[in-house]
Amino acid sequence: MNKPMLLLLACMGLGLTAAQTATDHPASPANPSDLTLWFTGPAIATKWEEALPLGNGRLGAMIFGGIGKEHILLNEDSLWSGWAEPGNDREGSFAALQRLRGLIRDKAPQAAIKKVAMDEFASLHGYGKKDFGAYQAFCSLWLETGHDAAAVTDYRRDLNLATGIASVRYQLDGVTYTRELFCSHPDQVAVMRLRADQPGKINLALSATSAHKQTKITVNNGDLILAGQVDTGNPDHPGMLFEGRWHVRSDGGQRTDSGDTVTVSGANAVTVVMAGATNYQLRYPDYIGDAPSLRNARTLQRMNGRDYESLRSVHVTDHQRLFGRVGLTLTGTARADLPIDERLAAYKKTRDDPGLEALTFQYGRYLLIASSRPGGMPANLQGLWNNSNRPPWNGDYHLNINLQMNYWPADLCNLSECFEPLLQWTEDLSKPGAKTAKVHYDSRGWVAHHTCNVWGFTAPGPNRGVHMLESESAAFLCQNIWDHYAFSGDPAVLERIWPLLKGAALFWVDNLQEVDGGRLAVSPSYSPEHGPLGDSAHYQTMIVWDLFSHCIEATRILGKEAGFAEELRTLRDRLQPPQTGSYGQLQEWSDPALEKGANKDQHRHVSHMFALHPGSRIVPGRDADLAAAAMKSMQFRGDGATGWSMGWKVNIWARLLDGDHAHKLVQNFVGGRIYPNLWCAHPPFQIDGNFGYSAGVAEMLLQSHAEKIVLLPALPAAWSEGSVRGLRARGGLIVDLAWKDGKLVQAKFQAERPVDFTFRYKTHEKTRHLSAGESIEFPR
Numbered sequence: 001m002n003k004p005m006l007l008l009l010a011c012m013g014l015g016l017t018a019a020q021t022a023t024d025h026p027a028s029p030a031n032p033s034d035l036t037l038w039f040t041g042p043a044i045a046t047k048w049e050e051a052l053p054l055g056n057g058r059l060g061a062m063i064f065g066g067i068g069k070e071h072i073l074l075n076e077d078s079l080w081s082g083w084a085e086p087g088n089d090r091e092g093s094f095a096a097l098q099r100l101r102g103l104i105r106d107k108a109p110q111a112a113i114k115k116v117a118m119d120e121f122a123s124l125h126g127y128g129k130k131d132f133g134a135y136q137a138f139c140s141l142w143l144e145t146g147h148d149a150a151a152v153t154d155y156r157r158d159l160n161l162a163t164g165i166a167s168v169r170y171q172l173d174g175v176t177y178t179r180e181l182f183c184s185h186p187d188q189v190a191v192m193r194l195r196a197d198q199p200g201k202i203n204l205a206l207s208a209t210s211a212h213k214q215t216k217i218t219v220n221n222g223d224l225i226l227a228g229q230v231d232t233g234n235p236d237h238p239g240m241l242f243e244g245r246w247h248v249r250s251d252g253g254q255r256t257d258s259g260d261t262v263t264v265s266g267a268n269a270v271t272v273v274m275a276g277a278t279n280y281q282l283r284y285p286d287y288i289g290d291a292p293s294l295r296n297a298r299t300l301q302r303m304n305g306r307d308y309e310s311l312r313s314v315h316v317t318d319h320q321r322l323f324g325r326v327g328l329t330l331t332g333t334a335r336a337d338l339p340i341d342e343r344l345a346a347y348k349k350t351r352d353d354p355g356l357e358a359l360t361f362q363y364g365r366y367l368l369i370a371s372s373r374p375g376g377m378p379a380n381l382q383g384l385w386n387n388s389n390r391p392p393w394n395g396d397y398h399l400n401i402n403l404q405m406n407y408w409p410a411d412l413c414n415l416s417e418c419f420e421p422l423l424q425w426t427e428d429l430s431k432p433g434a435k436t437a438k439v440h441y442d443s444r445g446w447v448a449h450h451t452c453n454v455w456g457f458t459a460p461g462p463n464r465g466v467h468m469l470e471s472e473s474a475a476f477l478c479q480n481i482w483d484h485y486a487f488s489g490d491p492a493v494l495e496r497i498w499p500l501l502k503g504a505a506l507f508w509v510d511n512l513q514e515v516d517g518g519r520l521a522v523s524p525s526y527s528p529e530h531g532p533l534g535d536s537a538h539y540q541t542m543i544v545w546d547l548f549s550h551c552i553e554a555t556r557i558l559g560k561e562a563g564f565a566e567e568l569r570t571l572r573d574r575l576q577p578p579q580t581g582s583y584g585q586l587q588e589w590s591d592p593a594l595e596k597g598a599n600k601d602q603h604r605h606v607s608h609m610f611a612l613h614p615g616s617r618i619v620p621g622r623d624a625d626l627a628a629a630a631m632k633s634m635q636f637r638g639d640g641a642t643g644w645s646m647g648w649k650v651n652i653w654a655r656l657l658d659g660d661h662a663h664k665l666v667q668n669f670v671g672g673r674i675y676p677n678l679w680c681a682h683p684p685f686q687i688d689g690n691f692g693y694s695a696g697v698a699e700m701l702l703q704s705h706a707e708k709i710v711l712l713p714a715l716p717a718a719w720s721e722g723s724v725r726g727l728r729a730r731g732g733l734i735v736d737l738a739w740k741d742g743k744l745v746q747a748k749f750q751a752e753r754p755v756d757f758t759f760r761y762k763t764h765e766k767t768r769h770l771s772a773g774e775s776i777e778f779p780r
């Protein structure tokens with residue numbers, strides 16, 4: 001037995017002796033260059049996947065790094081087309097639902113079932129209709145420098161994930177020019193600083209454009225202002241108002257305001273501070289708040305003449321407080337010396353750069369900090385970056401996996417604060433969701449369907465396809481929300497989320513349907529994006545099982561509503577259980593006829609894996625047969641897929657405790673499903689895969705979903721040595737780990753609150769109690 005293993009076993013008190021304690025703390029910070037991605041040239045104008053993303057959770061910026069003309073694409077996360085449509089819920093639809101359920105029970109032809117579903121039950125509004133809207137582009141800032149790109153040398157454009165600052169640097173005629181850009185959460189502005197290493201060399205013309213027709217640009221005392229309104233295409237529903245305002249400060253030189261341009265000549269340096277806002281307010285039913293001009297004026301006033309260095313240091317402190325909590329080092333090749341596009345190209349060939357795999361993990365954390373902070377909207381399909389008024393899938397909130405995936409790394413990767421926008425948005429959504437439950441299902445509680453927006457759309461439909469009828473979305477969101485509580489272990493969080501959980505569960509108490517054999521199932525049900533509309537999809541019953549289980553647990557912890565828990569327990573026991581099919585697979589549908597060809601099915605949605613991840617109904621070791629069936633299904637499904645699906649598969653293989661297979665997906669993702677700026681390629685760009693990937697990497701190193709904390713549950717051979725610092729385990733624990741030769745050599749647990757916990761490494765287990773703030777290390 002090697003020394004590290006001896007050490008571990010000794011420290012766990014398993015009867016072996018050890019005389020040595022490890023010298024290296026697992027928390028040794030990663031080399032800062034490992035947290036930077038860099039390019040040797042500007043992004044191609046038409047390839048925004050080469051530009052570098054920044055964000056403060058609400059304002060987003062993409063820096064292209066142009067030499068003669070810099071382009072900064074700006075976004076504000078609430079800017080949507082569409083409106084809050086009061087008629088979303090279709091009167092009379094409950095009668096149609098009863099007919100629909102009757103047809104499904106009678107095994108009517110799909111055409112007849114779909115006709116009632118689409119023509120009589122589905123909402124007349126929503127996805128694809130004008131009222132539903134789409135996430136909108138905000139505006140672009142242009143900086144003309146007059147520099148000749150052909151004469152420039154030593155160009156570098158980079159993004160430092162540790163500071164949240166992007167910079168561009170180059171030399172021209174013996175002068176070094178530098179630009180820095182960041183988006184500050186505390187100050188709610190985007191800030192840019194342009195400098196030269198010789199006095200009087202900064203010459204600039206600043207202008208702005210917008211992809212919206214109704215836009216006006218003015219200049220007022222050094223402030224460039226772009227005010228606009230989204231065109232809804234419906235005069236009865238005026239579109240959202242928005243405003244971008246750039247405050248330009250020049251050190252030395254001369255500033256000239258003219259028409260729609262601010263010009264600075266002969267300056268030593270220039271600082272541009274941008275405020276951006278809409279008149280949106282996350283508040284059902286009208287979603288309208290203060291005018292954007294008022295909001296921007298307030299934001300800039302709060303700045304109160306503070307200089308660049310002050311804004312920068314407040315931003316860096318804030319960013320590092322979150323980002324710096326987790327460190328990941330995977331020993332081995334780390335081609336940080338290569339520009340990121342070349343590094344990716346090299347990885348595609350060799351698949352050997354664990355440093356890049358770790359960078360991509362941290363990049364997912366970075367993107368969550370940038371796109372989801374308290375006070376802003378949840379990260380949408382593109383986080384908060386958008387260059388089009390018609391982004392793919394509206395840049396909306398898809399609820400059959402995508403939005404949920406966005407938040408998988410939030411608590412696990414120690415960014416709990418970033419979860420807040422999702423929680424607030426869901427709290428608001430539950431209000432229209434209660435109306436939809438009443439009108440469409442004549443039921444208590446709340447419900448949401450396949451796709452949502454910023455306008456509280458929760459109805460099924462419209463008549464675009466049966467997937468629009470997926471009714472598990474509220475329950476699925478409650479899986480994330482429960483985990484948010486579970487990671488904290490904080491009863492106050494549980495009190496807050498209880499109405500959401502209870503409301504989602506009540507809906508299902510009223511809506512489960514009895515199927516053959518007296519079992520309970522969901523009808524109409526559908527397995528994304530796959531199979532018929534019926535009553536047989538396991539995905540939905542698995543989600544309901546999960547929700548009921550969490551509610552039962554919540555009543556125990558909160559010491560209330562024991563009667564409700566009893567009711568849920570009875571119903572849960574009658575739910576259609578997971579089943580193993582004739583190919584040894586985990587069935588996606590309870591109807592065996594639908595499973596024909598499951599051994600050839602490679603659909604990107606693997607929804608029946610919910611029970612394994614993110615749910616915890618199937619746990620290898622505890623549920624060996626079902627876990628084996630899930631593994632079989634995953635083998636059939638294969639290791640290809642679109643970006644988000646690959647991100648999910650990393651998590652699933654980690655939960656199946658197969659580190660090498662999980663790593664294969666890691667390689668497939670990094671080697672084939674990311675763009676030069678490391679954004680996930682569905683394709684096109686879709687951010688969920690970045691978040692799924694980061695969560696998956698963390699799941700390979702630490703799991704805590706099934707009572708015990710499992711250390712290095714799916715460590716691949718390729719990551720034989722490394723360390724991770726600051727991951728979170730359920731119950732309010734921070735965990736640091738170090739390993740060598742594929743074996744754990746050091747573990748540290750730090751408690752955020754009093755906690756009893758059991759941890760396991762391979763077959764060894766220990767139980768401990770820690771008080772709040774206390775920590776324990778092995779070896780001690």
Ligand code: FUC
Pocket residue numbers: 381393398402529605642644682686
């Ligand atoms: C689901 C997926 C698609 C895409 C879309 C946003 O419908 O099946 O691949 O990710 O969401």
